[in-house]
Structures are given as C-alpha cells and as structure tokens.
Amino acid sequence: MDTLKSVLDKSFNIDFVSAVLSNPREKDGTVKVKIRPVMKQDRLLFQCEEYRNNQAFHLNLEAEATSEYVENQMKVFKQMQMETRQFRYQVLVSKKGKMTIQKRLQTAEVKEVNYSHNRAKHYILEEGKTVPFLRDLGVMTKTGEIVRTKFDKFRQINRFLEFIEDILPQLPKDREVTILDFGCGKSYLTFAMYYYLHELNGYDIRIIGLDLKTDVIEACNQLAKKYGYRKLKFLEGNIADYTGSDEVDMVVTLHACDTATDFALAKAVGWKAKVILSVPCCQHELNGQMANEVLAPLFSYGLIKERMAALVTDSLRAEYLKREGYDTQILEFIDMEHTPKNILIRAVYTGKRGDNDEAICACEKMLHVQPTLGKLLKGEIYD
Structure with a gap:
C-alpha cells in the first residue's frame, strides 16, 4: 500500500x-x-x-x-x-x-505542461478555448477571446469554479448529484457549474435554477436545451415557497437579496445538503435592529452602521451553520475593486453540531438583533 x-x-x-x-x-x-x-x-x-x-x-x-x-x-x-x-x-x-x-x-491524454517560470494566470475555463455558454452570454467571442468589458465576469466565473474544485471530494461520483441554485439570475455561474462538473469532470448532476423573472427563466431554458444540457432546468419561483426536492447534495445562492439568502440557507440545512455556497447581498435586516449603548457613537454614521450590519449578518449566518453541523468558512469571492459584495460563505456538512449556541445568543442579545435565519432554524418562522 x-x-x-x-x-x-x-x-x-x-x-x-x-x-x-x-x-x-x-x-x-x-x-x-x-x-x-x-x-x-x-x-x-x-x-x-x-x-x-x-x-x-x-x-x-x-x-x-x-x-x-x-x-x-x-x-x-x-x-x-x-x-x-x-x-x-x-x-x-x-x-x-x-x-x-x-x-x-489517467483516462485521458494529459495536456502539454507549461514549464515557464513566469506565465500568465491559468484559469479553469481557459482563454482561447471556445466555451459555448460563455459565447452566448456575451463573455467570449467565437474565437475564444474574452470580451474586454466582460473580463471581470470571466474572472468571477473562474474564481467560483475554484471554490467548486475545492469541494469535489464531497460530491459522490457513483450516483446523480442534485444541485439547487436559488436566485440564479442570468445564470453565468449555473451554466459554468454544469459545464465544469458534467462536461469537464464527468459527474452525473442535476441542476435546478430558481428565479422570479419569467423572461430570464425562459431564456436560460432555451440555452440549456441548445447545449444539450439535459439535466439543467430553470424554474420560476420564490425561494421560500420551493418544495420540489426532498434530497439535495449542494445548495448555491448567489446574490439572493436580503433575507432570501436566509430562506435558502434554512432550506439547505433542512435537507442536510452536503455543500452550501452562498454569496449574500443587500443585508438590510439588521441595520434596522442593531442597537448598543457602547457602540452608539459608531452607529450614528449611517454608512458605517450599514456595513457593520452586513458583516454581523453574514458572521451570524456562518455561526448558525456551524451550530447545525457544518464546517463553515467565510472567503473572499472576488476583489473589492470589482464589487463590494465579495463575501462567500462555504459550508460542508459534517454532522457534528457546534457548541456555539450560547455565544450566538450572547451576540444577539448584545446587539439586540433577531436574524431571520436564526428564527427559521428555531421554527419561529415557517419557510
């Protein structure tokens, strides 16, 4: 051995x-x-x-x-x-x-290795190699060149796939893997997930994208059909009301606005999804709740309070997931120069519940907050 x-x-x-x-x-x-x-x-x-x-x-x-x-x-x-x-x-x-x-x-021929000491950054989806969905979504030309105004989007897609690459050992290869993408929008990253996992890595996957915009859903379904992505479907609907799956392996929620992220995370916990990838957006809820006499001078600055509320929201979300049995990290998604919404919560289910409930309660009490995710997990709100 x-x-x-x-x-x-x-x-x-x-x-x-x-x-x-x-x-x-x-x-x-x-x-x-x-x-x-x-x-x-x-x-x-x-x-x-x-x-x-x-x-x-x-x-x-x-x-x-x-x-x-x-x-x-x-x-x-x-x-x-x-x-x-x-x-x-x-x-x-x-x-x-x-x-x-x-x-x-190795079951396929290994591509030529680049031995140069100083080389251009390698991307999972390579420049110069045409990827159909990137071409149709306006990120890449027919010859595989990246559209200059879309290079940030190209970097974002590849950065996201690096996070997927890290969790590959958590996804089974001997059965179909079910992935739900809540709030998929134009679905750059949804198509990238399917292409990377199924086309490049051979996983048997079923991805369901959910969004409220009818025209976007129709356009994405047409593209999925065009590429022959048989197990990639897009549905119109609300995160909180979704009941279409009983067992889910991975939940992705990218820029779901405000408490929509909380409903998606609560769904994931309920399914005991093996992997959660969440990029929260517009965390307004706690901005109207936070109060603390000692921190009152800091909270008097609206912009500072807004940013602090967003950080507190995502930190507590991570702590709730730890309590529910997830190994949780908060990571940088893409550089701040491209978007301020650059935090990604990555959680992998271990089944070992955290002993941080007392610490969570102390934080909530100190800041006088009751986040939606905490109430959902306690059953105080029904998703």
Whole structure:
C-alpha cells in the first residue's frame, strides 16, 4: 500500500503535472497551495504557490525538498489532488488524522505542461478555448477571446469554479448529484457549474435554477436545451415557497437579496445538503435592529452602521451553520475593486453540531438583533 512519502517521492519528476492542497485545519493561515513544475536555467523545479491574506507567495524547490514540503503541509491541510502523466491522486485526511490515498490511472491524454517560470494566470475555463455558454452570454467571442468589458465576469466565473474544485471530494461520483441554485439570475455561474462538473469532470448532476423573472427563466431554458444540457432546468419561483426536492447534495445562492439568502440557507440545512455556497447581498435586516449603548457613537454614521450590519449578518449566518453541523468558512469571492459584495460563505456538512449556541445568543442579545435565519432554524418562522 502506497504511503504519502512514497507517492510524493515517485511523483516529483518530469512527469509531474500539478497538485492542489486545500481545506486547511486552521482558517487564519495558508488557505491553499498550488504546485506546478517550472524550468529555470535547465533545472526542473517545483513552484509552490501559497495563498494567504488574499496574497500569493512562491517557493521554487527541487524534487526532494518539494516532497518534504508537501508531507509537512499535509499535517495542515485535509485534502490534496495531484496529477502526473500516469496517475491522478486524491489524498484525504480525517479529523483524527487518518489518511486515505486514492490512485487512478489517467483516462485521458494529459495536456502539454507549461514549464515557464513566469506565465500568465491559468484559469479553469481557459482563454482561447471556445466555451459555448460563455459565447452566448456575451463573455467570449467565437474565437475564444474574452470580451474586454466582460473580463471581470470571466474572472468571477473562474474564481467560483475554484471554490467548486475545492469541494469535489464531497460530491459522490457513483450516483446523480442534485444541485439547487436559488436566485440564479442570468445564470453565468449555473451554466459554468454544469459545464465544469458534467462536461469537464464527468459527474452525473442535476441542476435546478430558481428565479422570479419569467423572461430570464425562459431564456436560460432555451440555452440549456441548445447545449444539450439535459439535466439543467430553470424554474420560476420564490425561494421560500420551493418544495420540489426532498434530497439535495449542494445548495448555491448567489446574490439572493436580503433575507432570501436566509430562506435558502434554512432550506439547505433542512435537507442536510452536503455543500452550501452562498454569496449574500443587500443585508438590510439588521441595520434596522442593531442597537448598543457602547457602540452608539459608531452607529450614528449611517454608512458605517450599514456595513457593520452586513458583516454581523453574514458572521451570524456562518455561526448558525456551524451550530447545525457544518464546517463553515467565510472567503473572499472576488476583489473589492470589482464589487463590494465579495463575501462567500462555504459550508460542508459534517454532522457534528457546534457548541456555539450560547455565544450566538450572547451576540444577539448584545446587539439586540433577531436574524431571520436564526428564527427559521428555531421554527419561529415557517419557510
């Protein structure tokens, strides 16, 4: 049986393609490491790109040092995906430290590796390669070039797919996976999910997009039919009233306005959805509730209070999810220069309920707030 050390020692050579270490045990350090081969003065090195504090830091190491580096990093991270020209590896580490290594033969020809030391950023959906839905949604030209005014949207789509890439080990490959996208809108990201999971990674998935705009739903259904995306459907309806599914694997809610996010999260918890990805929007509710004598001088500035209310709203949402048995993170979605709505809540169901109920109650009492999600989960509001 292969050990991590033996796998690493055999992998870091000219046949190495890439590796991604993700899902850290601690949330305040390095959140991800990407490794790729580079040639520098005719020497094969391995560039380790560490992501922390919204910045990337690089180390160029030789094979033996890279093997030792990854072995040490896997004491910090809970999963790794690695590719060589011959094999694909998935390494998972349980909470008790038990390591599982899955090894599969490559079933498709590995694309040519770029060994250049300074290269353009690699996107999951590549520039220069035509993707039909991106072309029809106006993001890409017929030749695969990115429309200049849509490059921010292109970056956003790829950033979202990086979050999907991180949670792939949570999605079963031996059965159909059901994904609900609440408030899907024009569905850039819904189409991207289907394309990435089904077309590029071979998952058997069913995605249901839900939105209130009739014309948008009709247009998206026409596009799904055009591409032959048989299990991608769009429905008109309200998040709070949706009852069309009994078992759901992943819930996505992107820019659902104000308390619509809370109803979507409550639905996800009720289904015990394995993965939740939520980008909240327009968090107005607590702005009208928050009150505290000590913080009153700060709350006197409307803009400051509004921003604080949004941060408190999303922090409490994350804490509620922890209490309900989710490993929860708050991550940066895209850069602030592109949109102020840049927080993504990512939650993975573990079944182990958090012991933070007392802390949540103390925060609510201190700020005199009663968020909708808290009341939904207590059954005080019926979704």
